[in-house]
Amino acid sequence: MSVATPSVLNVTELLSRVDNDRELVSELFFIFKSVFPSHLQRLSDAVLKQQPKQVEAESHTLKGMLLNLSAARAAAIASELENLGRENKITGMSEALTEFQSEVETLLLQMESVESHQ
Amino acid sequence: MKILIADDDPISRRLLEKTLQRAGYDVVAVQNGMAAAEQLCKQDGPRLALLDWEMPELDGPAVCREVRKKKDLGYVYMILLTSKGLKTDIVTGLGSGADDYLTKPFDSGELKARLRTGQRILHLEGRLVEARENMRFKATHDSLTSLFNRGVIVELLGREISRSRRERVPTAILLCDVDNFKPINDSHGHLVGDEVLQEAARRLLLSVRSYDYVGRYGGEEFLIILNNCDPASAPRRAEEIRRSLSDNPVQTSVGPLLVTMSMGVHQTANWGVRTVEELLHQVDSAMYAAKAAGRNRISFTKPENSPLADDVTTTEAEQSVR
Secondary structure, eight states: OOOOOGGGSOHHHHHHHTTTOHHHHHHHHHHHHHHHHHHHHHHHHHHHTTOHHHHHHHHHHHHHHHHHTTOHHHHHHHHHHHHHHHTTOOTTHHHHHHHHHHHHHHHHHHHHHHHHTO | OEEEEEOSOHHHHHHHHHHHHHTTOEEEEESSHHHHHHHHTSTTSOSEEEEESSOSSSOHHHHHHHHHHOTTSOOOEEEEEESOOOHHHHHHHHHTTOSEEEESSOOHHHHHHHHHHHHHHHHHHHHHHHHHHHHHHHHHBOTTTOSBOHHHHHHHHHHHHHHHHHHTOOEEEEEEEETTHHHHHHHHOHHHHHHHHHHHHHHHHHTSOTTSEEEEOSSSEEEEEETTOOTTTHHHHHHHHHHHHHSSOEEETTEEEOOOEEEEEEEESOOTTOOHHHHHHHHHHHHHHHHHTTSSSEEEOOGGGSTTGGGTTTTOOOOOOO
């Protein structure tokens, strides 16, 4: 099991954003874990079907969530996917999606680690 | 203060909700632009809003445009939340009617500071509206009695006569004059005279329906317009109004005073081509007739008072009720 680096999830920044409310952090993680799979599914479908507008929209939504969670690296890849979608660039989308999925897996592990220490 | 959050991202919505509740706001949270516009366009809806740019059904800028279309609403201070950071996006957002924007992820300190700016603007707007309403009230109402002033009641009379003429519905004009007012002033002073006028105004207002009009026409004269006043009921209603003053003494700072009034009444649905001034002259003559007949009574306009007597002969006749 890989150990996530702090830059995957900036806990200090996140706690500062929620006024150190650890309960709220857990709640936000829970919300993310609940809604993330369906968004990822729609994004994957859009990449597979080569639908740049849908890729742009789903990536934008995911980027917003990840930024709020101080998950900068995953947010950056979502932003990259969003740009590819906006610019109708199919090339590179699959690679970016794979990178995104991998990054989010790391993020989810980091979230669990944070929660287990609360 | 009530604030609306509109965001389809549940994480952002919850984060905003919690941050703002902690800051003392009364939060209303919705998930899409249509629901946001509906909330903000309510008369008692939130006057402060945080709108996500990208939302289903109606995006943030479209919500701003919808709200700005409603001219009868109080000012709504709207902040767009966006992860868009391009200058063109910002220009588009502000051009749609937003007051400010914040980029995601927001900093809670900055968010609260910007909302305080919004509150200051809304507070200022509230004070301006209040000042305007005060000025409007002062310009249209008599300062002593708070009834419509002469200019307004005469204007309303003109409008009601036009309506009565157009719709062929009867309207009654009542000119009331407090009897022996000068002796009250001379004996007890002007402050007591003012108390009498204030109480007379209050009783007159209480004795009419919500859609009738009462105004201070002159010193101790009051003009009343009874809309849709059935010809058969006009004498009874005039009598009730007269008795609203005479039946119970007016409580003043020098003790109770018996106060009465004389009243001239003109009532018709057939106004002919007479001007408001001519009608007022007629009803004034009727009021003086009531005075001459002994005061504390009602006199209806005489047909012969009218330059176009055929307009009034069928419906009006002088009638002393007491």
